[in-house]
Amino acid sequence: xxxxxxxxxxxxxxxxxxxxxxxxxxxxxxxxxxxxxxxxxxxxxxxxxxxxxxxxxxxxxxxxxxxxxxxxxxxxxxxxxxxxxxxxxxxxxxxxxxxxxxxxxxxxxxxxxxxxxxxxxxxxxxxxxxxxxxxxxxxxxxxxxxxxxxxxxxxxxxxxxxxxxxxxxxxxxxxxxxxxxxxxxxxxxxxxxxxxxxxxxxxxxxxxxxxxxxxxxx
Ligand code: G3P
Numbered sequence: 001x002x003x004x005x006x007x008x009x010x011x012x013x014x015x016x017x018x019x020x021x022x023x024x025x026x027x028x029x030x031x032x033x034x035x036x037x038x039x040x041x042x043x044x045x046x047x048x049x050x051x052x053x054x055x056x057x058x059x060x061x062x063x064x065x066x067x068x069x070x071x072x073x074x075x076x077x078x079x080x081x082x083x084x085x086x087x088x089x090x091x092x093x094x095x096x097x098x099x100x101x102x103x104x105x106x107x108x109x110x111x112x113x114x115x116x117x118x119x120x121x122x123x124x125x126x127x128x129x130x131x132x133x134x135x136x137x138x139x140x141x142x143x144x145x146x147x148x149x150x151x152x153x154x155x156x157x158x159x160x161x162x163x164x165x166x167x168x169x170x171x172x173x174x175x176x177x178x179x180x181x182x183x184x185x186x187x188x189x190x191x192x193x194x195x196x197x198x199x200x201x202x203x204x205x206x207x208x209x210x211x212x213x214x215x216x217x218x
Contacts, residue, residue, distance in 0.1 A: 001176050002052070004184035006164065008035035010045055012187040017049050024052035026127075026164065026184040028083070028107065029059060040076065047077035053124070055105045057083035058093070066093045074102040081105050081124060086114045091121040098122035105162065115147040119159040125182065129165035140165070141174045148178050169193050 002023035005016050008031035016022045025046050032039050043056045056076070058069040070082040070093055081103035084090035094104045098121070105125040106118040110133060118126040128147060130140025147161050160181035166172060169192050172183050 002182040006184040026055040053081040055081045055083045063089040094121040112146040119157040125162040127164040131165035131167040
């Protein structure tokens with residue numbers, strides 16, 4: 001399973017990239033606004049740090065502007081993945097950019113029906129938002145399970161399931177159990193994956209016991 005980080009914070013991206021565990025980055029207009037940075041130079045900076053796909057989202061909602069924005073974003077770096085909304089115009093842009101060899105992430109997916117359309121449009125990634133479904137009392141992870149099953153029925157579809165709107169470590173564990181290809185997570189959720197109180201307790205005991213031996217490895 002690939003790990004993407006969902007942020008526009010370049011310091012967090014550098015930090016996570018240094019772990020060697022980071023496979024890509026996703027951004028969206030809300031995250032760019034939060035970063036306070038200029039969008040295009042920020043995407044270039046991220047692409048210089050991370051070699052995997054870096055999702056950069058179009059701002060327009062009409063086909064003509066979206067396709068122009070998408071081509072401009074794709075020109076920033078080889079690893080830019082253009083993010084488009086799951087609308088009729090967005091999927092038309094998806095098909096066209098995919099045919100041109102550009103990676104496309106179709107975002108704001110909330111149903112299996114929408115995910116089928118994205119695969120038909122040649123999306124590189126489909127981004128179902130699990131946390132936002134949970135927020136309205138629907139089962140976000142059930143949607144992931146459904147899409148993984150559906151895509152598995154059609155090996156000719158190459159679209160990867162990118163679990164988005166991740167809120168806690170169990171979303172990631174469940175996504176792995178279901179065979180989702182990618183999770184994109186806020187930095188704090190990735191950091192939580194490391195934590196277990198028995199790890200901390202066990203390490204403290206090993207450190208203390210090692211001191212008692214009076215030895216040094218180096
Ligand atoms: O980037 C898309 C998605 O991950 C957003 O998540 O937390 O705003 O629902 P969230």
